[in-house]
Amino acid sequence: MKSLIKIIPIAGILLFACNDKPKKKAAEPVQTTPSYVMVSPSFNADSAYSFIEKQVAFGPRVCNSDAHTACGNFLANEFRKYADEVIEQKASVTNWDGRKLQIKNIIASFNPKASKRVLICSHWDSRPYADNDPNPANHNTPIDAADDGASGVAVMLEMARTMSISKPNIGVDFICLDAEDLGKSDQGGDTYCLGSQYWGKNPHKIGYKANYGVLLDMVGAYNARFIWEGFSMKFAEPALRKVWDQGVQLGYTNYFFYYQGGYITDDHKYINELTGIPTIDMIHYTESTESHFPAHWHTVNDKINVIDRNTLKAVGQTLLEVLYKEN
Numbered sequence: 001m002k003s004l005i006k007i008i009p010i011a012g013i014l015l016f017a018c019n020d021k022p023k024k025k026a027a028e029p030v031q032t033t034p035s036y037v038m039v040s041p042s043f044n045a046d047s048a049y050s051f052i053e054k055q056v057a058f059g060p061r062v063c064n065s066d067a068h069t070a071c072g073n074f075l076a077n078e079f080r081k082y083a084d085e086v087i088e089q090k091a092s093v094t095n096w097d098g099r100k101l102q103i104k105n106i107i108a109s110f111n112p113k114a115s116k117r118v119l120i121c122s123h124w125d126s127r128p129y130a131d132n133d134p135n136p137a138n139h140n141t142p143i144d145a146a147d148d149g150a151s152g153v154a155v156m157l158e159m160a161r162t163m164s165i166s167k168p169n170i171g172v173d174f175i176c177l178d179a180e181d182l183g184k185s186d187q188g189g190d191t192y193c194l195g196s197q198y199w200g201k202n203p204h205k206i207g208y209k210a211n212y213g214v215l216l217d218m219v220g221a222y223n224a225r226f227i228w229e230g231f232s233m234k235f236a237e238p239a240l241r242k243v244w245d246q247g248v249q250l251g252y253t254n255y256f257f258y259y260q261g262g263y264i265t266d267d268h269k270y271i272n273e274l275t276g277i278p279t280i281d282m283i284h285y286t287e288s289t290e291s292h293f294p295a296h297w298h299t300v301n302d303k304i305n306v307i308d309r310n311t312l313k314a315v316g317q318t319l320l321e322v323l324y325k326e327n
Contacts, residue, residue, distance in 0.1 A: 036249055040324035041162050043316035045309035051078075051154035052146055052220065055124075056304055060142030061149070062128040063101040063179050072104045075124060075176055078157055079108035082164035083174070087204045096184050096191035103178035105195050107204045108156075110163055114171030118323060119213030119277060120159070122152025123180030123195065123267060132291065132298035146304045147284070148297060149181065151220025155316045162320065170326045173210065175199070177267050189265040196267035200274030212239035213279030215268040219315045221294050222308040224284045226256055230263030236278030243280065246322050252314040261285060262292075282315065 054074065059067040072088075080086045089105040106124070126145030130138045144150075156174045163172065177199065183192030190197070213236075218224070232240045247256035263269075268279040284294050296302040 036251075038250070038317075038321055040317070040320035041166050043162060043313055043320055044158060045313040045316070047161065048154045048158040048220075048312040048316060049307060049309050051157045052150045052307055053304060055150040055153060056144050056146050060128065060144060061124060061126045062142050063095075063103060063125055063182060064099075068125065071124070072106065072178075075153065075157075076104075076106050079106065079160055079174065082157075082160040083108035083110055085109045085112045089199065089202075089204050091198050091202070093179060093194045093198055095179075095182055095194070096187040101179055101182070101194065103195050103198065105178055105199050105204070106176040108160060108174045109171065110160075110167055110173075111169075111171040114169075116326065117171035117173060117210040118326065119173050119175065119210040119271075119279065120156055120216070120319065121175040121177055121196075121213060121267060121271070121279075122156055122216040122219075123149050123178070123193075124153045124176040125149060125178050125181055125195075127181040127298055130298055130300045133300055135300075138300045141300055143298065143300055144303050145181070147218045147221045147294070147302050147306050151218065151307060151312065152216030155216055155219060155312060155319070158312075158316055159320060159323075163323075168323045168326065170323065171210075172323060180267055192265060193267045193270050196270045197274070200270045203275065208275075210277050212236055213268070213271060213277050214239070214243060214319065215266060215271070215279055215281045215283075216315065217266055217281060218284040218294065218297070219282055220307045220312050221284060221296070222306065222311065223286075224255060224294075224308075224311045225286065226282050227259045227261040227285045229261050229281045229283060229285075231266075231269050231272060232280035233260065234263075235272040236280045239278055240280045243282070243318065243322055246325075247314065247318040250314075250318055250321060252318060255311065255314045256318075 058071040061068045061071045087107045178195035244256045268281045271279045
C-alpha cells in the first residue's frame with residue numbers, strides 16, 4: 001500500500017496538496033447521545049483479534065508464496081461457514097517487474113438476490129519488502145502485515161460471523177482483494193492495487209452494482225484515527241458522512257475525525273473509477289510520521305502487538321450499525 005499526495009496540517013485543517021487554496025473544514029459531527037440504542041448485533045473484538053492471529057500465523061502472504069496459497073484457502077473456507085455465497089476469482093496479472101502473479105479475490109455475499117447492496121472490502125496480501133523500515137537491512141524483508149491487510153480482513157470475517165446469526169435486510173458483499181501491496185512508488189501508482197484493478201474490469205458477476213462501498217485499510221492499530229480522504233470525498237461523500245456520523249453517534253469520537261485530507265492511491269480509487277460504485281477509504285492517518293501513515297507501515301514492526309481490540313471494536317461496530325440501519 002499505497003501512495004499519498006501529501007496531507008498538510010495548517011491551523012487544524014488538512015489541505016489537499018494538489019490545490020494551494022485552503023479547504024474549509026468539514027461539517028461538525030453530530031452530537032453523541034448517551035441514550036443511543038443500537039439496532040445491530042454486538043461486534044466481538046476478541047474474535048476479530050483471533051482472525052488476525054490466524055492470518056499472521058501463515059507468515060507473510062506474498063503472492064505466489066505457499067503462505068499466500070494457504071491463507072487464501074483459509075479465508076475462502078472461513079467465509080463459507082458464514083456467507084450465503086462465496087466466489088473465488090482467480091487470475092494471472094503482471095507485476096511491475098514483469099513477473100506473473102497468481103492472484104485470488106474472494107467474494108462472500110449475504111442475501112445475494114437483494115437489489116440494495118453494500119460492498120465492504122480489504123486487501124488480504126502482504127508487502128514483500130519492508131522498504132519503510134528505519135533499518136536498511138530490512139528493506140527486502142517481507143512483513144507480517146497484521147495491521148496493513150489482516151486487520152481489515154479480520155473485521156470483515158467477524159462481521160460475517162455475526163451476520164450469519166442475524167442477517168441484515170440488505171445485500172452485503174465482502175471482498176478480499178489480492179495484490180494490493182506489491183507496488184513500487186517509483187514505478188507509478190498503478191503498480192499497486194492489482195487485485196482491485198482486475199476486479200473492477202472483470203466483476204465477479206456481470207453488471208454487479210452496489211449502492212456504496214467501504215474499503216478497510218489499516219484499521220486495527222492503537223490510537224488509529226480516520227479522516228476524510230480525498231478520493232472518498234470526490235466520489236462518495238454521502239457514504240463518508242453516513243459512516244462517520246454513525247461512528248460518532250456510537251461514541252467513537254477518538255477514531256472518526258471530520259478533517260479533509262489528501263488523495264491516497266488505494267483499492268477504492270480503482271473501484272470508484274472502474275465500476276462507478278461510490279466507495280470510501282477508512283485508513284489510519286497520523287501527523288506523527290513523515291508518511292502520515294502509522295510508524296509500523298511497511299516495516300517489520302507491523303506485527304500482532306500493534307493491534308488494539310478497541311480499534312477493531314470501533315470499526316466493526318460502526319459498520320454493523322450502518323448496515324443494519326439500511327432498509
